[in-house]
Amino acid sequence: MSISHALASSMGGIRTAGDLVARMQLARKMRLDEAKKYVAEKLDVSVADLCDSTVMRRRREELDIGVITAVAGAAKGLEAKARIADLLGVRINCVERLKSKMGL
Amino acid sequence: MAEIQTRMGDGYSVFMSGEEIREDLVAGSADAAKKGKIPVLEPDELDYLFEMFASPSRIWGVERGHEAVVSKDGSTNSLYSAQLSSGVGLPLSREQAFRTFERAFGFDTMEVGHTDYSVKPAKPIVVLEQNHVEAVLHTTIIPVFYGFMPNLGLYYQPDGPFPNPSDLLPKGQIAEARAATEEALEACYTDVVWMTGKMAEVGADGINYDTTASTGDGEFLATLRAVEWTAKNTDLAVEVGMAAECVLGFHGQLEYRGRRLAGMWPHQQMEVVQEAGAHVFGPVVNTNSRRSTPWNLARAITFVKACTKDAKIPIHANVGMGVGGVPMFEIPPIDVVTRCSAAMVEIGKVDGL
Numbered sequence: 001m002s003i004s005h006a007l008a009s010s011m012g013g014i015r016t017a018g019d020l021v022a023r024m025q026l027a028r029k030m031r032l033d034e035a036k037k038y039v040a041e042k043l044d045v046s047v048a049d050l051c052d053s054t055v056m057r058r059r060r061e062e063l064d065i066g067v068i069t070a071v072a073g074a075a076k077g078l079e080a081k082a083r084i085a086d087l088l089g090v091r092i093n094c095v096e097r098l099k100s101k102m103g104l
Numbered sequence: 105m106a107e108i109q110t111r112m113g114d115g116y117s118v119f120m121s122g123e124e125i126r127e128d129l130v131a132g133s134a135d136a137a138k139k140g141k142i143p144v145l146e147p148d149e150l151d152y153l154f155e156m157f158a159s160p161s162r163i164w165g166v167e168r169g170h171e172a173v174v175s176k177d178g179s180t181n182s183l184y185s186a187q188l189s190s191g192v193g194l195p196l197s198r199e200q201a202f203r204t205f206e207r208a209f210g211f212d213t214m215e216v217g218h219t220d221y222s223v224k225p226a227k228p229i230v231v232l233e234q235n236h237v238e239a240v241l242h243t244t245i246i247p248v249f250y251g252f253m254p255n256l257g258l259y260y261q262p263d264g265p266f267p268n269p270s271d272l273l274p275k276g277q278i279a280e281a282r283a284a285t286e287e288a289l290e291a292c293y294t295d296v297v298w299m300t301g302k303m304a305e306v307g308a309d310g311i312n313y314d315t316t317a318s319t320g321d322g323e324f325l326a327t328l329r330a331v332e333w334t335a336k337n338t339d340l341a342v343e344v345g346m347a348a349e350c351v352l353g354f355h356g357q358l359e360y361r362g363r364r365l366a367g368m369w370p371h372q373q374m375e376v377v378q379e380a381g382a383h384v385f386g387p388v389v390n391t392n393s394r395r396s397t398p399w400n401l402a403r404a405i406t407f408v409k410a411c412t413k414d415a416k417i418p419i420h421a422n423v424g425m426g427v428g429g430v431p432m433f434e435i436p437p438i439d440v441v442t443r444c445s446a447a448m449v450e451i452g453k454v455d456g457l
Contacts, residue, residue: 001190001424001436002174002182005457006209008165008442009449010174018212019246022173025418025455026213026247026310026341029383032172032418032455051171066245068207077243084245093339094241094248094307 115433132402173456179217251312256323310341320354335381345386401429418455
């Protein structure tokens with residue numbers, strides 16, 4: 001059933017920009033349209049591009065914020081989230097914890 | 105007009121005329137409007153639903169550009185757990201299942217939770233739960249929730265220490281039942297905030313209080329107070345997903361900030377959840393297995409639209425087995441799941457599912 005929703009209605013996670021729009025909902029309680037507009041501006045793409053995997057696959061690699069395919073050298077996990085926090089201007093708890101562990 | 109194939113609320117196929125579909129759409133919306141004292145769906149919204157159900161297409165979807173965010177309750181157990189969670193029993197760890205949701209299924213967020221999904225059984229193994237959350241936080245990119253059910257029912261005898269209102273009420277012991285609820289909800293609240301604090305310690309992105317108010321108004325009050333605590337004391341985002349469309353009044357007199365909780369419908373639940381400080385609200389509208397999917401979906405969307413109209417926080421409607429118009433069957437057919445999914449976004453105007 002999860003796949004049915006993913007195909008029918010969802011943004012597509014890290015295939016596109018779904019994780020980034022979700023972060024704005026969670027970090028700033030933004031409704032969907034406001035979150036999409038905010039992320040599109042930060043990524044310098046159109047709102048329509050946010051769910052376009054052709055556009056977003058390349059844009060995510062350019063920004064090095066994590067891509068869905070297994071690309072050697074591309075930012076993974078916490079590395080990607082540290083860059084996403086800077087890009088979106090939001091606090092990500094596990095990134096803050098990493099900074100704390102490093103004394104930053 | 106040729107007959108249209110759709111589903112009943114138990115998942116079985118049914119053939120209906122166009123006129124019957126329209127009648128069910130109108131009747132479903134009217135039923136929600138009457139119960140919730142909210143507006144019925146507009147004619148153009150009913151037209152959308154009719155055209156969607158009339159289409160012979162196997163699957164349906166939102167218009168390009170209208171995609172919404174997905175969050176998930178029940179954690180990754182749909183992959184590794186058993187039939188009790190509609191699980192398919194894959195030999196995967198929770199970390200593997202989480203990464204599968206991220207990389208293979210393209211989910212926007214995901215959740216870690218204990219297989220026995222209530223806070224009470226999860227509490228004794230909290231350090232294990234923290235380690236699973238830490239592991240996915242290190243290796244994945246999408247936001248990570250930890251989820252559980254407050255499940256006040258486990259605090260009553262025979263599972264817990266407090267007298268059971270379900271035993272006391274039939275005997276007419278109303279004062280004793282109310283006292284038991286008040287004591288039990290304090291214990292539940294204490295466990296929920298303790299577990300929540302542990303997930304804040306390890307840096308989770310959010311906490312999901314799922315199936316909230318499954319034991320009625322006492323559980324809802326404990327959860328609302330936990331949301332307040334979490335918003336005040338942690339950096340966690342809080343999602344509150346409900347158990348049912350109407351809050352049962354096992355106590356009947358409990359209030360949150362002057363509002364009686366028993367009998368609240370989804371749009372009223374949203375208001376108190378929002379006021380408590382939550383980041384996401386997940387309304388539930390139950391499926392009637394004896395009515396058609398057009399009836400159930402129109403009814404569900406009418407309730408949900410009343411939430412999204414006034415909400416200041418994102419609304420992620422529950423559209424799983426037996427809720428949000430989806431049939432009450434462990435393998436809901438994709439023809440109606442995709443229709444319920446898309447219509448909840450297009451007409452219900454939800455921010456996520």
